[in-house]
Amino acid sequence: MKTAVIVFPGSNCDRDAAVAIERVTGAAPAMVWHEETSLPDGLDFIMLPGGFSYGDYLRCGAIAARSPVLPDVIRAAEAGVPVLGVCNGFQVLIETGLLPGALMRNAGLRFVCEKAPLTIETANTRFTRAYGDTSAITIPVAHHDGNYFADDETLNALEAEGRIAFRYAANPNGSARDIAGITNAGGNVLGMMPHPERAVDALHGGTDGLAVFESVLGGAQ
């Protein structure tokens, strides 16, 4: 398993992401600095971590989406390499156009940090298959701009194509149709606001997020 975590200035969940990945694969991921212009060869998984890349200035994820390393990430994604964007990573994926829609300021305007109950909308994605018939989980959210927006056409398509992976059971941010996480048409890119890497450890936030990594990284070795 060759994995990588992209590190932007202002990323602050990069270490958490690495710990979660290593817990499942037993091997530390490559930490790739935003100024690299090419990724390590033969990656099986790329993660865009949470945080405040470039201070979240202008628009969350906007500047990161245009940083030197991104073209190669986009190439990999288009070639089918699994890519997971969490929180700020989701915002970056949206800004690159790999995922549709936009993430706006939370409806309540306040930053929201809470343990969010989620429903798993489909277990047949590369990121949710390990959940089996589990349908309800709890994963922490912590964001200011997680209010998912897209036009009805896009939303209907996402629903029709089974690309909504997670919904909020108690919508914390005003997201359209309670959307918490979506995949691309190819099913190899997942963006989600909740932090699965903060739920891989019983002492910290429970283990409901572990299956996301087990799904995409081929289960505990």
Next chain:
Amino acid sequence: MTEITPRYAEGIDEQVALEHVTADEYETILTVLGRAPNIVELGIFSVMWSEHCSYKSSRVHLAKFPTTGPRVVYGPGENAGVVDIGDGQVCIFKMESHNHPSFIEPYQGAATGVGGILRDVFTMGARPVALMNALRFGAPDHPKTRQLVAGVVAGIGGYGNCVGVPTVGGETNFDAGYNNNILVNAMAVGLAERDKVFTAAAKESGYPVLYVGAKTGRDGIHGATMASAEFGEGAEEKRPTVQVGDPFTEKKLIEACLELMSEDAISAIQDMGAAGLTSSSVEMASSGGKGIELDLDHVPQREEAMSAYEMMLSESQERMLVIVKPGREDVAERIFKKWDLDVAVIGKTTETGRLVLKHKGATVCDLPLDPIGDKAPKYERPYFPAEARASIDPASLKTPAHLGETLLTLMRSPDMASKAWIFSQYDRHVMADTVASSEDPSDAAIVRVHGANKALAITADVTPRYCTADPYEGGKQAIAEAWRNLTATGAEPMAVTDCLNFGNPERPEIMGQFVGCVEGMAEACRALDFPVVSGNVSLYNETDGQAIPPTPAVGAVGLIEDASVRAGFGCMSEGDVLLLIGETRGELGASLYLRFIENSEDGAPPHVDLGVERRNGDFVRAQIRSGLARTSHDLSDGGLACAVAEMALASNCGAKLAYEDGAPLHAWLFGEDQARYLIAADAETADAIRKAAQEAGVPASVIGLAGGEAITVNGAHALDLLTLRQAHERWLPDLMGEDMQAAAE
């Protein structure tokens, strides 16, 4: 008066001088220098001899704190306190105030407060792992309060969330005494390798001095001095501006500093706090007995035409001063450039013992450093103690008809109501080591040591009501409650940091409060082997002669050797026996009960018997560490009834209290007697704990059973959990509404 002519350097007159220092201080300067100081030198004295930097009113009393102990590596005097947590690691922490700036500009004031305290911790080599905040606002219905709450909370979250350090706990009070002087105290906790701790003292001369971080602008240059000669004709762009923080730069600064610290390049390092360049350069040089020479032309500047005075007094954020080993400048340059931060060699250390500043080729400052420290004013301000209050006889107050209603009133009161509206705006989980934070039923926040199985317990406490009623007992109680909150989780209390917030020390009654609180805290620290390793003093918190209630905020850190062996108060279950540890005399003086039920602030606060405090606490900790006690809660505000209510809400399980005799019923329920804990356990375990208590000579009595969907007393006075939860959780959201947010940022 010293015979020195001219008495004033060019462009300075008496008024300008007095805007910087007192008349006496100016005389001292003349004698020390043997000449009149120029405006830059005057500015430097005004900073170094300010209350903030020189602690001139408090120094003599702060010396009363015990500051050493087996775990203490560095006590007060460094940027932050350092305690040994074993395995070659240390915990580094400090608490600081940002009261006035937060009142002027709530968002930026609170945000820069967080930034400043973080720098105090990582400048010593620690990666920050937790933030706490202790907030005091005015009366809920005061016209300014809601906007201040919205702005301060958004600011703390905005900064802490972005730098990626979890804000794991704190405390919040509302009291009319803070209407025009809110308190924003922030605490940062970090972890470092014991042999990788960095200090500020310049040990060598001839070493390069590097400026790193953000550029210098005209931020926060002291208002009074701006009206002075030099800026009389100050154009708009020359006016001082409020410090604005940039957490993104801070995050990069943390990573860059830690990266540089992992190389063998740093000789000494110091964050730029208030009047950054002045205090940092002076402190680094004088604490090392060296001199320092800076060329201000090399200081990275954000604005045009900055004067030497402005550069030396600027409070621009996210800046550090680093003395590197000769020849290692390139290492620093590489790292800070990588992080897109400014880095510049601006001078060198010297043997002269003087601070020499060059600007545009001219020497604009040449001061001997020793006098700045030695001759710094140190006042023994007159004070008289507050006169003692009579204690309240609980029997003189009539027992309310429905005690469930009484409990409801307290649990929805500003002090007891849920603060979820606040802490849900703080990222409490980033770094993935938070074991317990604000939302969890734990008397202290618990943060695991990354990669290890042990954890830090962290708490922030003080009860201003008590300090007002009796500064000495209140000071003791603040330390005792912090120690108790740590103990109730099973942690070994290690050390204390503080933030002493008071009014104008030139008023003897205020100084009396200060001295009383400090002496009370000091006695408690000695009795509990709980040394003070860092702290901060904030005086002059008053408006129109109205001083804040004395508020010596205490931050404390404890150690949990095995993170899986600890106690919280959220697992009380049907049939559990409720065991009260400690004695109940029913002390209602200065209690929440008195405030919200009798509308009185009267009476003597609960007495703190430190011997009993220690005995009971050591016993409870032993029960938790042996694995017997898994559910325990300390008793504080609102006494037994409120502790039971908090346990019931957290466990979603009611309780049937059984009152037999002793203090009058209302005092038994709401008395705030100290040194008490509530333990919930199955009958068998409870029995074992009770026996152990008997042997240890610790009072322990069964006061009821867990169960049902309500809290009852002798089968009556029922308060159902749903009603309780609604009232407890809705108070703050209802106060804040939704209309404030648009203005918060």
Next chain:
Amino acid sequence: MKARIHIYLKPGVLDPQGHAVASSLNHLGFEEVSAARQGKLIELDLNTADPGEAQTRVKAMCDKLLANPVIENYDIELSA
């Protein structure tokens, strides 16, 4: 020369900030406010002499970075 760029949300895109501004203003007694929209204001200093060139370049900046075409429109004002 200088460029002043107004970036606002496309009609139909939900605008939580604008909504909050309007209701707060109403709440404060400014009932005449029937709606509010919040956008961004970006001012650029340009080392460019030719207005025509500036116009095309700034438009490119907006399309490449400053505005998000999915949700935002923009207009550009140039001044010497």
Next chain:
Amino acid sequence: MKARIHIYLKPGVLDPQGHAVASSLNHLGFEEVSAARQGKLIELDLNTADPGEAQTRVKAMCDKLLANPVIENYDIELSA
């Protein structure tokens, strides 16, 4: 009528957003950008006929809520 309000930071106040925008534009090849400042744009729909009244009312809105007098300046444009 409509009010368009520009809110920008006072001169000298640190503007990290503007700084980030400028350096990102430079990175993207727009070297002609020497500086950038970011502010807020607020548009209000008003049920007010009289421009004079609108002007005073909107100014009050800015002072009370929309702008932060400590660090921000603002200007107001009214249009029918």
